[in-house]
Amino acid sequence: MDRSRPVEVVATDGSPAAARALGERLVAAVAGHGPAILPTGPDDPPPPAVLTSPVPPGVAAVVTTSGSTGTPKAVRLSGTALSASATSTAARLGGEGRWLLALPAHHVAGIQVLLRSARAGAPAAVMDLREGFRPDAFAAAVAEAYPPVSRLSLVPTQLRRLLDDAGPGLDALRRFDAVLIGGAAAEAALLARARTAGVRVVTTYGMSETCGGCVYDGVPLDRVTVEIVDPDATGAGRIVLGGATVAEGYQGPADPAFLPGRRFATSDLGRLGDDGRLQVLGRADDVIVTGGEKVPPAVVEQALLDVPGVREACVVGVPDPEWGARVVAVVAGADLDPEEVRGQVAPRLGRAAPRAVRVLDAVPLRGIGKPDRAAVRAMWLAPREY
Structure with a gap:
């Protein structure tokens, strides 16, 4: 008897209504009712058939990710x-709370916000993202939320915008x-x-591949x-994450990144401090x-960000x-001289x-706030000046 589970594509468009509908289907799928869900965003093309093929009975969601190569994969x-x-997030944060969704609902961090809040007994409040993330709209979403919200997930770019705005x-x-x-x-x-x-x-x-963030601070x-x-x-060395939050694998052939013992070999380098x-330390394939x-690159970027006035930095290697x-x-900031910036980090690096x-x-x-290294590298390789 075939016990596989069908996959339903659930489209989102940045609106609160679409996010709430996704949340309801997600809660049902996690409880074992109905099909597994594959959320898509407003600019996503229709997923290929391989991504919507039936999944094992325990799979509740299929989440697409570009992975380290930029080739779309779908995580079970x-x-x-x-x-x-x-459950582990609530335990680390000192208990349950109601969340505000200010991220795209179809990303893994977005579906986690929807799930965490539902498990706490109140559906997440949802910010309307159809016109992008704006500090004034964020303030309005917080003020209008009832019951009040106490938990939030953001990417660094959103945090920077709110700090720069310094308003409501x-x-x-x-x-x-x-x-x-x-x-x-x-x-x-x-x-x-x-x-x-x-x-x-x-x-x-x-x-x-680890249901989103699984290492806090x-x-x-x-x-x-x-x-x-x-x-x-x-x-x-290479970071390997393991335990209860590791995915069941990808849609399609088995991938060697998923190791025995419910472990996942990431594409990132790291070390354990004292x-x-x-x-x-950054992606292994970004190492120059x-x-x-x-x-x-992350080590060099941190040094650049320590230079007064540097707001953003991205480091790449070129032939x-x-x-x-x-x-x-490349750096971004106010009143910066490139040679002075370089001169300040050279003795340290x-x-x-x-x-x-x-x-x-x-x-x-690119995506929800990661530096686009390919675009930066193209700037340096192009024959024109920037």
């Missing part, structure tokens, strides 16, 4: 894993008991600025494990090898006939320092 998330993630949106942000920051690396200066402003930020690390959630495999002399907390030295690759960077720096109005982003 079981109801058990999603429930474990929601920031006042609303201060009301939350916990503001989870994930989806992309959040620089230390941004987090410090938020905490100084009275925002209770919690950094998260994870991906669709460097510490894994309950029933989650962190390993560093093949570490180098500095203790840096305090045992995970330090994420220049003159035989391995340079993680070099002598060094194999050379480190270059040595051979890892960028050979050249360009100043932009804003660093290109």
